Amino acid sequence: MNTTDLKHFEILFGTMKEQLLAKAKLEGGDLEALRNGDIIDQTTNERDAQLLLKLQGRDRFFLKKVNHALEKIASGTFGECEECGEDITMKRLLARPIATQCIHCKEEQEREEGQVRYSKRSHTNGKGILNTSSQNIVSFPGDNNATEKDANVVNLSKFTRNLEEGALSS
Numbered sequence: 001m002n003t004t005d006l007k008h009f010e011i012l013f014g015t016m017k018e019q020l021l022a023k024a025k026l027e028g029g030d031l032e033a034l035r036n037g038d039i040i041d042q043t044t045n046e047r048d049a050q051l052l053l054k055l056q057g058r059d060r061f062f063l064k065k066v067n068h069a070l071e072k073i074a075s076g077t078f079g080e081c082e083e084c085g086e087d088i089t090m091k092r093l094l095a096r097p098i099a100t101q102c103i104h105c106k107e108e109q110e111r112e113e114g115q116v117r118y119s120k121r122s123h124t125n126g127k128g129i130l131n132t133s134s135q136n137i138v139s140f141p142g143d144n145n146a147t148e149k150d151a152n153v154v155n156l157s158k159f160t161r162n163l164e165e166g167a168l169s170s
Contacts, residue, residue, distance in 0.1 A: 013069050017066050066098065
């Protein structure tokens with residue numbers, strides 16, 4: 001990479017860093033302002049504070065990437081793929097200046113991440129469903145005398161799913 005391109009990215013990252021630090025300084029006072037008010041205001045303010053903290057965390061993470069890019073410029077390794085050592089194309093760097101991998105290594109990483117199996121579990125905070133019946137009747141916990149007539153019981157044999165068509169039928 002030539003010195004003109006390096007200087008361009010150094011200025012770009014310097015500007016990004018200044019903007020992120022200025023934004024962090026401005027938002028620091030926002031959290032203090034959210035502590036006043038009645039109980040309803042405090043509830044709303046708590047939600048706003050949680051969102052603000054989440055956004056600040058993202059900004060800190062991005063700032064780390066910007067600092068890493070500035071370190072790579074200083075060490076002369078900016079634009080090299082951290083996986084294979086090949087040059088990252090200028091087109092990719094212009095589109096995503098903080099890229100640390102060439103497009104081939106990044107695609108490979110994403111393919112590997114896509115193959116990770118996640119455990120299937122309920123993400124709700126509601127009650128779980130128990131199937132302790134041999135009649136395919138499912139009742140909710142705490143309902144010891146559930147029958148098919150009860151409102152909180154589901155008869156699983158009433159519904160079938162055709163997996164090829166993806167439709168429910170009853």
